Amino acid sequence: MNILAVSGSLNPQSSNSAILKHAAEICPAEMNIIMYDGLDSLPHFSPDRDFEHSPLNVQQLREQIKLADGVIICTPEYAFGMPGSLKNLLDWIVSSGEFVHKPVAAWSASPLQTGGSKAHAWLVQVLNVLTAYVVPESSLNIPFIKTRLDTNGLVSDPALSTSLQSALAALAKAINTKKDLVE
Numbered sequence: 001m002n003i004l005a006v007s008g009s010l011n012p013q014s015s016n017s018a019i020l021k022h023a024a025e026i027c028p029a030e031m032n033i034i035m036y037d038g039l040d041s042l043p044h045f046s047p048d049r050d051f052e053h054s055p056l057n058v059q060q061l062r063e064q065i066k067l068a069d070g071v072i073i074c075t076p077e078y079a080f081g082m083p084g085s086l087k088n089l090l091d092w093i094v095s096s097g098e099f100v101h102k103p104v105a106a107w108s109a110s111p112l113q114t115g116g117s118k119a120h121a122w123l124v125q126v127l128n129v130l131t132a133y134v135v136p137e138s139s140l141n142i143p144f145i146k147t148r149l150d151t152n153g154l155v156s157d158p159a160l161s162t163s164l165q166s167a168l169a170a171l172a173k174a175i176n177t178k179k180d181l182v183e
């Protein structure tokens, strides 16, 4: 089961990226979580470059999503929304359709009590436009994230690990159910 993990943060010390890296360590044995590392180099979306002149890294992104059994997106919140770089990534996939019926776990994390709920809501709204299958049981808003990381920026809170394990199990279940329906 191949899972593509997308962090909405470009910060090398990102808490959202730390969550995804931790998820890759504690995920079910059947899962292989690969971190997407191309967010920073994606060009700005423009419809005239959508197909005929689409950049190579956009083609690679589309291929990675297409080949993935599921996707996890973990986003910070900037000014009550998801970062523009993450919205830009999603814009590149609107017409090409790789997210159609793709099981997706939508996560957000923030130092605040809200857990980035507004960014999360916007992320889910856009994924619904892309007709992704946003797995409800795998959705997470993660509050107070700074208190749940150790001094090296790694996830150290057992309760967070447990939440992540439940969300990953729900994503795996959705993927397996989809496979059963197709076969």
Ligand SMILES: Cc1cc2nc3c(=O)[nH]c(=O)nc-3n(C[C@H](O)[C@H](O)[C@H](O)COP(=O)(O)O)c2cc1C
Binding pocket: 009, 010, 011, 013, 014, 015, 016, 017, 076, 077, 078, 079, 080, 081, 109, 110, 111, 112, 114, 115, 116
């Ligand atoms: C310009 C800016 C705007 C921000 N706006 C919000 C916000 O609206 N809501 C929120 O919960 N946190 C906000 N934050 C704080 C981020 O949640 C925090 O920096 C977080 O650590 C970013 O995620 P990362 O560690 O994965 O990079 C903002 C931070 C910056 C720099």
